[in-house]
Amino acid sequence: MMKIAALENNILAIVAGTFAATIAAEDIEAKFHALTHFPDRRTKAELSELAERLNQFAAYVAELWDKACVPIPEPDIEAFARRHVELTRRYWAAEGRCMNWFVTGPARFPVARNEKRMKIADARRADLKAHEATARKAVKRKAFPHGTDDEPIRSGDPVALQRIMTRIEETALAIDRMKAANAIIRRMEKDLASEEDMIATVAANTGLSAETAASGVKLAPWQSRRGFTTTNSRAELRRLQQRLAVLARMKERGTQSQEVETDAGAVEVKENADIARIQLIFPGKPDDPTRRVLKANGFRWSPSQGAWQRHLNESGRYAAQRVLKTISGANAA
Numbered sequence: 001m002m003k004i005a006a007l008e009n010n011i012l013a014i015v016a017g018t019f020a021a022t023i024a025a026e027d028i029e030a031k032f033h034a035l036t037h038f039p040d041r042r043t044k045a046e047l048s049e050l051a052e053r054l055n056q057f058a059a060y061v062a063e064l065w066d067k068a069c070v071p072i073p074e075p076d077i078e079a080f081a082r083r084h085v086e087l088t089r090r091y092w093a094a095e096g097r098c099m100n101w102f103v104t105g106p107a108r109f110p111v112a113r114n115e116k117r118m119k120i121a122d123a124r125r126a127d128l129k130a131h132e133a134t135a136r137k138a139v140k141r142k143a144f145p146h147g148t149d150d151e152p153i154r155s156g157d158p159v160a161l162q163r164i165m166t167r168i169e170e171t172a173l174a175i176d177r178m179k180a181a182n183a184i185i186r187r188m189e190k191d192l193a194s195e196e197d198m199i200a201t202v203a204a205n206t207g208l209s210a211e212t213a214a215s216g217v218k219l220a221p222w223q224s225r226r227g228f229t230t231t232n233s234r235a236e237l238r239r240l241q242q243r244l245a246v247l248a249r250m251k252e253r254g255t256q257s258q259e260v261e262t263d264a265g266a267v268e269v270k271e272n273a274d275i276a277r278i279q280l281i282f283p284g285k286p287d288d289p290t291r292r293v294l295k296a297n298g299f300r301w302s303p304s305q306g307a308w309q310r311h312l313n314e315s316g317r318y319a320a321q322r323v324l325k326t327i328s329g330a331n332a333a
Helices: 025-032 039-068 074-095 111-143 160-190 195-206 210-217 231-253 288-296 314-328
Strands: 005-008 011-016 019-024 256-262 265-272 277-281 300-302 307-311
Touching: 005 039, 011 039, 011 074, 019 025, 019 074, 025 039, 025 074, 039 074, 039 111, 074 111, 160 195, 160 210, 160 231, 195 210, 256 314, 265 314, 277 314, 288 314, 307 314
Parallel strands: none
Antiparallel strands: 005 011, 011 019, 256 265, 265 277, 277 307, 300 307
16 A cells, blocks of 8 residues: 555654655644543544545555556645645644633633634535545546546547447347346246256356346345346447447547637637537637636536537537527527
8 A cells, every 4th residue: 555644653744756744743732622631632533534544545546547557646646645734734723713612611602603613614624525536536537538447438538439339249248148047047937946046057058147147036025026127238238329320420520620700709619529529719718708608508618628618419519509609699600
């Protein structure tokens, strides 16, 4: 497990790339005096949790890049550690302004003011979770820009056609196996075979695992009939076949571009088949009303492409025309 933080002798040492920091328990213990009778324990727990979050993120990044077979991105780990330590310090500062009347005493306790401070501290704690979730999503997108094998296939993936065809073959094979299993189950039911024999026969003759075979043989409390249902699999097969046809037509059509005159200037409407995006390229930065129209119609700014874009499909084409019409009046193309 990759480690960038270590807690020893109540001192947390953090080293990530060019970022290095040490946090001593005695330096932050005073922040928790009004919250607990045991501020030393709370301090050690906070440092331990910070070290765990940093090390878990570093291990997650290392695991991702090991799967992607590329070097570990040290700058991303460093940036996360730097920012996460900063956010944690903010959380500690907000938490240090809160009080617990068990510790301070109930007399003239500032209830309303303390509630406000506790809400701020809760928000700072939520910032830590949000930062970690956002950072994990970002590094996963860098490691697998077109998604992993267990994720939906993205149209912009250079090998999307091959992946869809592979998934079609796998789905069709699964349907055939389930059909063969159903035939075996019906035949053995007529012969009054035991469930164990059914499972063994299905697994031996269809290629299904024993666990999968058991799910089709054994009856659940709400079931009245053994066997596998192929309804969802056949629907998924049809969906994949339709998507393959659409994507093949898009690739065959290729990238197309045209300019449309609008009140915002000459806007290039580009159907980028390579990344499966429809793009609106403005001569300069659109004004606030135009940006609101773009966002309302599902377009987002892409710095790498220098364009406002969304997925290339019929909905995207219609949205592009709607944007052009809105920013140019009723006479726009």
